[in-house]
Amino acid sequence: MSGANPLYRLQNVTRQYDGRVVLNVTHLEIFQGEILALVGPSGAGKSTLLRLLNFLEAASSGQITFAGRAVNGAPPPLPVRRTVTTVFQRSVLLNRTVFENVAYGLRLRGDRKVRAKVYEQLVQVRLEHMARAKAQSLSGGEIQRVALARALALRPRVLLLDEPTANLDPANVALIETIIAAVNRRHGVTVALVTHNTFQARRLAHRTALILEGRIVEVAPTETIFTAPADPRTGAFIRGEMVY
Amino acid sequence: MHDMFSGLLQAIDLILNLDPLLFEIILRSLYMSGIALFISTALGIPVGAWLGFKKFAGRKVVTIFLYTGMGLPPVVVGLFVYLIFSRSGPLGDLQWLFSLKAMIVAQVVISFPLVAGFSMAAVMGLDPNLARQLQSLGATPWQMGVTMLTEARTGVFASVVAGFGSIISEVGAVMMVGGNIEGRTRVLTTAIVLETRKGNFDLAIALSIVLLSLSFLTNTLILRLQEGNFVRR
Ligand SMILES: Nc1ncnc2c1ncn2[C@@H]1O[C@H](COP(=O)(O)OP(=O)(O)OP(=O)(O)O)[C@@H](O)[C@H]1O
Numbered sequence: 001m002s003g004a005n006p007l008y009r010l011q012n013v014t015r016q017y018d019g020r021v022v023l024n025v026t027h028l029e030i031f032q033g034e035i036l037a038l039v040g041p042s043g044a045g046k047s048t049l050l051r052l053l054n055f056l057e058a059a060s061s062g063q064i065t066f067a068g069r070a071v072n073g074a075p076p077p078l079p080v081r082r083t084v085t086t087v088f089q090r091s092v093l094l095n096r097t098v099f100e101n102v103a104y105g106l107r108l109r110g111d112r113k114v115r116a117k118v119y120e121q122l123v124q125v126r127l128e129h130m131a132r133a134k135a136q137s138l139s140g141g142e143i144q145r146v147a148l149a150r151a152l153a154l155r156p157r158v159l160l161l162d163e164p165t166a167n168l169d170p171a172n173v174a175l176i177e178t179i180i181a182a183v184n185r186r187h188g189v190t191v192a193l194v195t196h197n198t199f200q201a202r203r204l205a206h207r208t209a210l211i212l213e214g215r216i217v218e219v220a221p222t223e224t225i226f227t228a229p230a231d232p233r234t235g236a237f238i239r240g241e242m243v244y
Numbered sequence: 245m246h247d248m249f250s251g252l253l254q255a256i257d258l259i260l261n262l263d264p265l266l267f268e269i270i271l272r273s274l275y276m277s278g279i280a281l282f283i284s285t286a287l288g289i290p291v292g293a294w295l296g297f298k299k300f301a302g303r304k305v306v307t308i309f310l311y312t313g314m315g316l317p318p319v320v321v322g323l324f325v326y327l328i329f330s331r332s333g334p335l336g337d338l339q340w341l342f343s344l345k346a347m348i349v350a351q352v353v354i355s356f357p358l359v360a361g362f363s364m365a366a367v368m369g370l371d372p373n374l375a376r377q378l379q380s381l382g383a384t385p386w387q388m389g390v391t392m393l394t395e396a397r398t399g400v401f402a403s404v405v406a407g408f409g410s411i412i413s414e415v416g417a418v419m420m421v422g423g424n425i426e427g428r429t430r431v432l433t434t435a436i437v438l439e440t441r442k443g444n445f446d447l448a449i450a451l452s453i454v455l456l457s458l459s460f461l462t463n464t465l466i467l468r469l470q471e472g473n474f475v476r477r
């Protein structure tokens with residue numbers, strides 16, 4: 001995989017808030033079509049990294065290239081920006097019906113024939129019976145599934161997932177994991193998946209990166225991370241021995 | 245008590261017979277309030293929304309000014325508009341004093357802070373993660389603004405209702421800058437003041453009934469718009 005041109009390349013990228021460096025990535029590449037898991041303790045900078053990958057914030061310093069194009073300061077042009085989307089840790093649904101929420105991104109793009117596309121996604125997350133429901137009436141798990149459907153309806157090239165199964169019951173966790181694996185396999189969607197669940201990383205990701213205090217300690221094929229990590233801290237984190 | 249009752253009967257008579265004097269005053273009031281509300285809404289909603297979205301250095305100061313503006317005493321506004329448009333004032337050459345134009349200016353000054361202030365509060369009450377969410381879904385800044393305003397629709401409509409209320413019920417400023425001239429600048433509120441002073445309670449009551457009905461109708465219409473416009477399928 002490393003022979004191919006990377007979709008993202010980050011070089012000495014930092015992100016600071018109020019003078020405090022919360023992210024400091026010396027080098028990271030993300031390849032077209034892979035699922036990359038980002039694991040690490042709370043506050044490590046995982047969500048911050050996803051915001052940079054979605055061009056929602058600019059890096060404080062360093063170089064980010066996306067699809068061969070430098071992203072310095074200004075986000076890429078709209079058509080490029082629209083190929084990347086995030087399902088956030090806490091998704092915000094609009095005060096509309098479930099259907100309208102899933103249709104929203106398509107309508108932004110001037111799409112007028114949204115019905116079939118919306119239902120395709122609602123069926124996939126098993127919420128087609130709730131299409132007419134008000135988003136405000138949904139449970140936490142339903143909100144997360146609507147948010148995933150809304151993102152997938154856009155047929156993104158890159159899907160950034162920030163703990164997409166955090167509030168879900170086991171059956172729904174399995175459902176979401178199946179969907180992620182499927183869109184990656186069938187449509188070649190590139191996925192960066194933030195998860196606290198190392199088992200989930202092992203089930204889904206081709207490669208896994210461990211982030212500690214804003215730095216990428218190790219990034220390697222998932223099996224390597226789990227069976228023969230190069231950094232002792234990786235082993236400690238995987239075994240659940242890392243105490244903060 | 246007797247005065248009030250006979251006044252009420254005559255008032256109903258005036259309204260039902262479409263008294264030309266009454267009718268003219270109603271039309272002028274609607275014209276003036278309509279234009280003033282249109283201007284303060286067209287300016288106030290975007291300005292309020294912008295103040296609500298944007299985090300910039302002087303926002304606190306601007307907010308304080310805006311909130312002060314929401315409670316501006318109309319007579320003070322009247323005084324300043326009077327001075328600005330008086331013959332020796334900076335805009336005296338326009339000769340707007342004692343015309344509907346000066347009255348509309350005064351009403352815009354009174355209602356704009358209400359519309360902008362309530363719109364700003366409505367937008368600031370939205371989920372702080374909403375903007376980022378919309379951006380991630382591919383919204384342009386313009387699309388974000390529209391979506392955020394629709395999300396804050398209840399508060400935004402309340403801002404219009406508040407603006408309208410401040411305009412239609414206002415008497416002090418329009419009296420000062422309009423002069424309550426018969427056939428030119430007399431509106432419902434100033435006419436009520438005048439007719440009450442003259443002891444013409446029937447006309448005063450008729451005007452009051454019309455004023456209340458107008459306010460009721462307009463607010464019903466705004467509420468209808470709020471409900472109808474955004475319920476999709
Ligand atoms: N907008 C901001 N302003 C100031 N500090 C911030 C901001 N966003 C994040 N931080 C800080 O940056 C650090 C990294 O935050 P981030 O949300 O990326 O962590 P995380 O790895 O996603 O954690 P979690 O697993 O708890 O979600 C934290 O210490 C956080 O307080």
Ligand SMILES: [Mg+2]
Pocket residue numbers: 046047048089162
């Ligand atoms: Mg996070």
